Amino acid sequence: xxxxxxxxxxxxxxxxxxxxxxxxxxxxxxxxxxxxxxxxxxxxxxxxxxxxxxxxxxxxxxxxxxxxxxxxxxxxxxxxxxxxxxxxxxxxxxxxxxxxxxxxxxxxxxxxxxxxxxxxxxxxxxxxxxx
Numbered sequence: 001x002x003x004x005x006x007x008x009x010x011x012x013x014x015x016x017x018x019x020x021x022x023x024x025x026x027x028x029x030x031x032x033x034x035x036x037x038x039x040x041x042x043x044x045x046x047x048x049x050x051x052x053x054x055x056x057x058x059x060x061x062x063x064x065x066x067x068x069x070x071x072x073x074x075x076x077x078x079x080x081x082x083x084x085x086x087x088x089x090x091x092x093x094x095x096x097x098x099x100x101x102x103x104x105x106x107x108x109x110x111x112x113x114x115x116x117x118x119x120x121x122x123x124x125x126x127x128x129x130x131x
Contacts (some may be wrong), residue, residue, distance in 0.1 A: 001025040001120055005095050008125030011085055015129070019080040021095030021122050026076075031119065032070055032098045034058070035108035037091035037127075046114040047093070048080060051102035058103040062088070070072045085129045095122040 007019040010100040015022060019035070034049035049058040068081040070112060096118040098105055111117040 003122040005122040005125040010128040016083045022077045029073045036094045039091040046106040049106035052101045092124040
């Protein structure tokens with residue numbers, strides 16, 4: 001199984017980016033998907049999640065109303081659309097997938113650094129928000 005994250009980069013405050021994470025070797029339909037991020041000197045945090053049944057979503061308080069998670073099962077790809085970016089959104093963003101119909105592992109901090117928490121975890125893509 002391979003995960004290829006893309007879409008990161010540098011953007012000015014107020015700008016937008018769309019992160020993508022393409023999976024190969026696995027059928028994404030059956031997985032809960034989510035994004036984690038880690039800023040320099042800070043703990044990893046759960047950003048967003050979409051359950052395998054597509055009826056459960058989670059957004060961290062700091063990104064609600066600005067970020068949107070989605071998936072395209074035909075392309076085996078997940079996305080994070082980010083708007084109104086702020087300097088505090090600067091971090092390495094990780095895509096992850098879990099064979100479980102629940103977003104708990106993206107909202108409970110005890111899972112974020114557990115190497116067994118997710119079936120698949122991407123290598124990370126850097127997002128820098130700066131003027």
